[in-house]
Amino acid sequence: MTGPSPRGPELGPIGDKILFENEYVRIWSVKLDPGERQSWHQHHLPYVIVPMTEGKNIMYFEDGREKETAETVGGVLWREAGAPHELLNISDWQYRNVLIEIKTAPAGGQ
Template sequence: MAGVGTEKVFENDKVIVWNFVLAPGEETPMHTHEHAYMWYAIAGAPLQIYDEHGNDLGVFDVPTGGIFSLKLEDGFLEVLSENGKGARVPATHKARNIGKTAYREVLVEYK
């Protein structure tokens, strides 16, 4: 995994588009979001989120077909979309798929 996704599929002067896949039990490396972004969950799963110190921040249940929009402000991400509205996590974190099926999303970062 590089950056905030598994594979960068497109980039121009306005956006970066990522394909993102996590197998059951797999976790991302610790990473830092540097842009506001949105994502569409092609195959949802519950994601356990950890901060940069390894503290458990709880489970974010991502439904298949869910669309999420997040703003970045003062080192935190805040969910703006109806799904998860108001949830905040540090911009630096990692996630583990604690579900029984693969998780997949398309993520679009706004430059």
């Protein structure tokens, strides 16, 4: 099925599991098999995506916008916190990334 799925009242998690967390960052593992959707979720923090595989996905937003993504291994993407969305893997391979939420800067700026 293409197009967004119905959004329920509850939003899902950012990723599959938290790999690491401290007062500065929260690091998630994200995996989507071909045709699989990451449930509706929302980022309340800015974040960095580090693709572990190539990615060919569509982001669906609540307001009807769609954004196709083409991620490459070795690339890094910066994204600001934003509106609820879901992600659909439109490739014929498993998509994986590591997603790093930025909580706060360390004291002293370093």
